[in-house]
Amino acid sequence: MNDPKNNSFLETVKQIGKQLDKLLFQPSANVTNERDRLRAYVTSILLFMISLALLYGILRTIANANPTPGAVSWQILAAGELIVLVGYGLSRTKYYSWGLGLAFIPMLMLPYRLLLDPVASVDQIETIDIWLVVPLLVGGLLLPRTSYYVWLALIAMAVPIIQIFTTPSDGGALTMAVFVFMCAVLIGFTSRFQARLETQALTALQAKNLAEKEGIIEQLQQAEALQQQRAQVIEASYEINTKLATILEPQQLINEVINQIQALFNYNYVQLYLKDDSGENLVVAGGTGEAGQLLFSRKHQIPVGKGLVGQAAATNTYVLVDDVSQIGTWISNPLLPNTKSELAVPIAVGDTVLGVLDVQHDEEHALGEEDVALLQSVSSAVAIALQNARLYRQTQKRADQESVVNRINQQLLNAPSVERVLEIAAQELGQYLGVRRATVQLSRAAKENGRHSGEKSNA
Structure with a gap:
């Protein structure tokens, strides 16, 4: 069972930790990029730890009454501490990369110290070279490209200094120095290659996001176009139905229907069939264009149940064909050779079929559910209008x-x-x-x- 006192203590410790983290390490608000903020955060932590290490070295050097010959003096460590503290201060601003660059100066002071104290032993030089690997790793990950190249050049210049001022002159020190330099080169190229891979991955991700965004925009545009098309269908249906309600002469009504439908939706051909007195045949009552006039003058007729028009009349359901060439029951008409798709909708009052409204298009898959909805609405209005016209005549x-x-x-x-x-x-x-x-x-x-x-x- 959890102790409330322990929980309270832990919460207090967490709060103190958060406050210290915010006070000592959190990057400046001027750094907005997430990747840059992470670099600034790591830089401030690193410099804070280096300053503590240098402070420890200063105190230990001062406390040591008998320093080793050739050892680093507390004055050099103090100078390094001052530089690191300035770098730490810069790491809390938008110039965090400059702070990290300054922090590497104390590391370079170690090999360049030989200019002032050329009596260092080979073991000391090798120790210096080994410790140079640490800032190389850090610099390769955190320093900007230009700063890292400057750092690399300074290390390269330190190689001959080590060889010249090592006492006694020893090839081991030079070998270690060259090794450190090669490490610097490899680390630099590796980190830059990794950065390039990350950039390419980021670019690919951005391209993918852009493609998805464009896809979403295209879907929205298609949805908007579909919505506009539906609104157009509703408006056209209302307009046609309103006109039909005012027409009581059957032939005028039929002509108005077919002409309005073709004008509003640019169908290749529109025609309307009515059942004859026997109820066994469908006779053309009107059609658009020259083909429609010829079929009307010839009193062209189709038996109920034959072809798409006859099938719609026999079943009292619409018949939609995307490609008429694939339908064996389709009846071709030499006056309409360009027909590729067709939609036939029955004109009915309840179960009583009065006729069929038929539209044809010169493209495959050009007719869809929106066309079905439009023609069904118009067909219902036509059926009522025809019935009203007959009642009016009677x-x-x-x-x-x-x-x-x-x-x-x-x-x-x-x-x-x-x-x-x-x-x-x-x-x-x-x-x-x-x-x-x-x-x-x-x-x-x-x-x-x-x-x-x-x-x-x-x-």
Whole structure:
């Protein structure tokens, strides 16, 4: 079971650690790039640790009453400490890379110290060379390219100094110096190669992200285009349906439908079929262009159940074909040789099919669900409009009949004689029926001799 006191102590330690980290190591707010912030953070920690190590060396050197001949004096260590502290201060700013460069100066002071103290032993020189490997590793990872090349050049210049001022002159010191220099070169090239690989990986990742972004933008554009197309379908359907509601003459209604559909959606051909009186055939009631006029004048017809149009009428469901050349039941028309795709939608009221609305396109896969939605909406409106037109004609015909009957009755009531009554009846009926000659004959009851007598009037 956790002790609350221990937990509280640990939380306090964590908070103190976070505060110290923020106070001593966190990079400047002016460094915004994540990679640069990480470098600045590592640099400040590294320089802080080096300053502590140099401080320890200074205190130990001062405390040592009998220093080893050729050992580094506390004055040199103090100078190095001062330089490292300046570098540490720079590491907390946006000039963090300069701070790291300054921190390497004390490392270079070790071989260049031979200029002032040429009495160093071979063992001391080898120790100096070994410790140079550490800043080489750090510099290869953290220093900018130019700074690292400067650092590499200074080490290269230290090689002859070591050879000249080593006492006694020994090839081992030179070998160690050359080894350190080669390490510097290899570390530098390795770190730069790694940086180049990271840059290439970052570039590839950015290219991938850009491609994905472009893909998302393209999808959004396609979605927007689809949305606009749907809005256009709804608007066009509303416009056509509104016009159909005001037309009561069937042929005018049919012509308006096919012309509006072709104008709004640029179909290659639009036609409308209606069932004949027998209900077994579909007859062209209207079509666009010259082909439509010819088919209408010829009273072109298709049996119900045959071809795409007949199939739509027989099943009372739409038939959509993306490539008519792949459908064996498709009936080609020599007047429409460019048809590649076709959509036939039944015109029906409930289960009663009145006809078929058919559109054709000169490209494969050019018709889709949006076209189906449009034509189904229009077909429903056409079915209602045709039904309304038929009801209107029936009502108008009944009204005309009643008007004729009323007029005849009025004239008959005013007729002075039976002969005039017959004459009026024959004349009005002939005119209403549209015949050239009408005869009205009245028969009287048979006489005693069995013969009939009557009166007749012609008009």
